[in-house]
Amino acid sequence: MSLLLTHTKYRFLETIRVPIAVVGNTFFPSASMLFFVVPFAGDDPLVATLATGSMMTFSVMSTALFTHGLGVADDRAQPWDPYTRTLPAGPWPRFGSNILNGLIMTLLGILPVLVIAATLTEATVTPAQLLLGLGALLVASIPFTLIGLFVGYLLPAKAAIAVVQLVLLPMAVGGGLLMSPTDPPAFIAAVAPFLPTRGGAELVWAAVGGPAPRALPLAMLAVWTVVAGALAVWAYRRDEGRRFS
Template sequence: MSLLLTHTRYQFLETVRVPIAVIGNGFFPAASMLFFVVPFAGDDPVGATLATASMMVFAVMSSGLFTHGLGVSEDRSQPWDPYTRTLPAGPWPRFGARILNALAMTLIGLVPVLIVAALFTEATVTPPRFLLAFLALLVASAPFQLLGLFIGYAMPPKAAIAVVQLTLFPMAVGGGLLTSPVNPPAFIDAVAPFLPSRGAVELVWAALGYGTPDTLTLVMFGVWTAAAAVLAAWAYRRDEGNRFS
C-alpha cells in the first residue's frame, strides 16, 4: 500500500506539473456542455440532468483514454520507465497508481461539467442520487481505463494520440452522449447498445433515477470490459517481453 500511494503521488505530481494536461482534461466535456446541452436542453430539468450525466461519462472516457493511452505511451519512451520495471516491487504499485491517478484526473475533469450544469441549466439531483451516480461513474470508467492501458502499452506516442482520438469521439457519438438523451437519432439508437459508452451512461442514468439499463447494453458493457482487460494484460506482457527478455 505504501508503494502504491508513493507511485500515485509521483504520477499525480508529474501530471499536474503540465497545466495544459489538467486543463485539457476538463475542456472537452465542459465545452460540449456549453455547445450541446445548454442551448438545447438547459431549460428542461429532466433533459438537462440526463445530458449532464452524458457529459460526465464523456469526461470519464476522456480521462481514462488520454491519461493512460498517452501517459503510458510517453512514459515507456523515457529512461525512467524501464528502470522502474526492473525493481522487485512487481507491477501492481505502478499499475494501480495509474488507475488511481486516472480517477483523480477524472474528478478534476468533472468539476467544469458540474459548474456549467449548476450555473446554466435546470439540472437537479438529490445528494443520495448524486453519490450513487458518482459510484456508477467509477464502474463506468472500467472499460475506458483498460482500453487506455492497452493503447499505452501497445503503441508509441505518435500512434497512441491518433488511436485515442479515433476511439474517444466515435464512441461518444455512437453511444449517444452528444445527442439528445430523450429522442436520439434512429442510427444512434441502433448502434448505441453495442458500445461501452452506452452501457456506461445508462448505469449513471439509472443511478440518478431515470430508467433501467437495457439487458443487451449491460451485456455488451461487460464484454467490452472483459475484452479490454485481456488486451491490456496482453499489451503489458508483450511490452515486457519485447524490452526485457
C-alpha cells in the same frame, strides 16, 4: 500501500506540471455542456440531468483513454520507466498509481461539468443520487481504462495519441453522448447499445433518476470490459517480454 501512494503522488505531480494536460482534460466536456446542453436542454429538469450524466460519462471516457493510453505510451519512451520496472517492488505500485492518478484526473474533469449543470441548467439530483452517479461513472470508466492501457502498452506515443483520438469521438457520438438522451437519431439508436459508452451512460442515467438501464447495453458493457481487460494484459505481457527478456 505506501509504495502505491508514493508512486501516485509523484505521478500526479508529474501530470500537473504540464498545466495544458489538466486544462485539456476539463475543456471538452465543459465546452460540450455549454454548447450542446445549456442552450437546448437547460430548461428541462429531466433532460438536463440526463444530458449532464452524458457529459460526465464523456469526461470519464476521455480522461481514461488519454491518461492511460497516451500516458503509458509516453512513460514507456522514458529511460526511467524500464528502470522502475526492474525494481523488486513488482508491477502493482506502478500499475495502481496509473489507475489512481486517472481517477484523480477524472474527478478534476467532472467538477466543471457539475458546476455548469448546477448554475446554468435546471438539472437536479439528491445527494444519494449524486453518490450513485459517481459510483456508476466509476463502473463506466473501467472498459476505457483497460482500452487505454491496451493502447499505451501496445503502441509508441505518436501512434497512441492518434488511436486514442480515433477511438474517443466515434465512441462518444455512436454511444449517443453528444445528442439528446431521450430522442437520438435512428442510426445512433441502433448502434449505441453495442458500444460501452451507452451501457455506461445508461447506468449513470439510472443512478440520477432516469429510466432503468436496458439489458443489451449492460451486457455489451460487460463484454467490452472483459475483452479490453484481456487485451490490456496481453499488451503488458508482450511489452514485458520484448523489453526485458
